[in-house]
Amino acid sequence: MSPVLLEVNDLKKHFPLRGSLLRPGGLRVYAVDGVSFRIDKAETLALVGESGCGKSTVGRAILRLFDITAGQVVLDGRRIDDMPAGSLRPLRRRMQVVFQDPLSSLNPRMRVRDLLAEPIRNFALAKSTADMEARIDLLLEKVRLPREAKTRWPHEFSGGQRQRIAIARALAAEPDLVVCDEAVSALDVSVKAQIVNLLQDLQREFGLALLFISHDLAIVEHMTHRVAVMYLGKIVELAPKKSIFAAPKHPYTEALLSAVPTPEPGARRRRIILKGDVPSPINPPKGCRFHTRCPYAFDRCRAEEPELRAMRDGHFVACHLHDLPAAQNPLAATGPH
Numbered sequence: 635m636s637p638v639l640l641e642v643n644d645l646k647k648h649f650p651l652r653g654s655l656l657r658p659g660g661l662r663v664y665a666v667d668g669v670s671f672r673i674d675k676a677e678t679l680a681l682v683g684e685s686g687c688g689k690s691t692v693g694r695a696i697l698r699l700f701d702i703t704a705g706q707v708v709l710d711g712r713r714i715d716d717m718p719a720g721s722l723r724p725l726r727r728r729m730q731v732v733f734q735d736p737l738s739s740l741n742p743r744m745r746v747r748d749l750l751a752e753p754i755r756n757f758a759l760a761k762s763t764a765d766m767e768a769r770i771d772l773l774l775e776k777v778r779l780p781r782e783a784k785t786r787w788p789h790e791f792s793g794g795q796r797q798r799i800a801i802a803r804a805l806a807a808e809p810d811l812v813v814c815d816e817a818v819s820a821l822d823v824s825v826k827a828q829i830v831n832l833l834q835d836l837q838r839e840f841g842l843a844l845l846f847i848s849h850d851l852a853i854v855e856h857m858t859h860r861v862a863v864m865y866l867g868k869i870v871e872l873a874p875k876k877s878i879f880a881a882p883k884h885p886y887t888e889a890l891l892s893a894v895p896t897p898e899p900g901a902r903r904r905r906i907i908l909k910g911d912v913p914s915p916i917n918p919p920k921g922c923r924f925h926t927r928c929p930y931a932f933d934r935c936r937a938e939e940p941e942l943r944a945m946r947d948g949h950f951v952a953c954h955l956h957d958l959p960a961a962q963n964p965l966a967a968t969g970p971h
């Protein structure tokens with residue numbers, strides 16, 4: 635059996651700008667512009683990048699929250715991006731989501747019991763009333779909330795506890811994949827760590843695949859298997875976690891990593907401050923999209939867009955530096971700074 639759960643092939647999502655919807659050649663936001671990756675069963679893939687890089691759009695496209703512009707999304711060998719809306723029900727059970735703000739994703743007029751019962755009922759998972767209650771109790775235990783939480787309302791909980799309820803609700807559907815869209819970004823540092831540990835434990839116990847979308851590389855270091863780095867609608871680097879943290883091969887990843895504290899006491903990374911803002915996704919730069927901010931840009935970068943190419947050991951990178959002789963490539967063998 636193939637270990638691949640989800641394949642995303644050359645995914646594009648372009649949003650027409652308001653007012654240019656019906657005009658041929660009208661302006662478009664190139665939110666996601668040719669993204670490919672796979673997630674294996676029981677694997678965590680972190681999708682990271684600055685705000686506006688398109689990572690949340692990728693998550694929502696996979697979940698079929700809107701139609702895509704081009705490309706393919708394949709779940710367990712079956713194409714799902716072109717499925718008619720009426721056939722999406724089984725798919726919705728298999729792919730769940732945990733958003734950043736549980737207060738807006740949990741209905742404030744439903745008690746925790748009903749919030750957890752809803753997906754169980756929708757997908758006809760309980761065999762009896764007793765089974766329903768047992769499932770709800772087990773879900774609360776798995777996310778480390780007391781049984782008494784059942785009778786309470788979402789607003790009675792702290793942010794971290796609410797996120798536990800949102801995770802329990804996602805688990806209630808018995809999914810294969812959970813998309814965590816900035817799921818810990820709004821939490822305090824210590825609570826963040828608790829929720830990340832919880833997600834890891836649940837992943838191991840239930841064999842879940844996680845797409846962990848985050849702007850924060852520091853948080854993904856402890857919980858992911860592989861990392862995909864996005865910049866302006868494209869993946870610029872994708873690699874196993876150890877490989878990307880030890881030796882980033884894209885200048886953008888190098889800059890993001892330079893802000894992450896190292897685990898060794900006293901060790902420091904050389905901080906790289908990127909100049910300028912992220913360019914507009916309405917009119918992305920020609921050539922390499924990162925060239926306007928890249929400290930190593932050279933002539934070819936302004937003219938030719940680099941492809942995402944395989945390096946060694948499952949490491950992929952889109953950067954012309956790796957066509958230069960090693961002596962001229964500052965990222966040929968980058969280790970911790």
Ligand code: SF4
Pocket residue numbers: 884885886922923924925926928929930931932935940952953954955
């Ligand atoms: Fe920088 Fe050029 Fe590599 Fe783009 S292709 S990241 S501009 S060196």
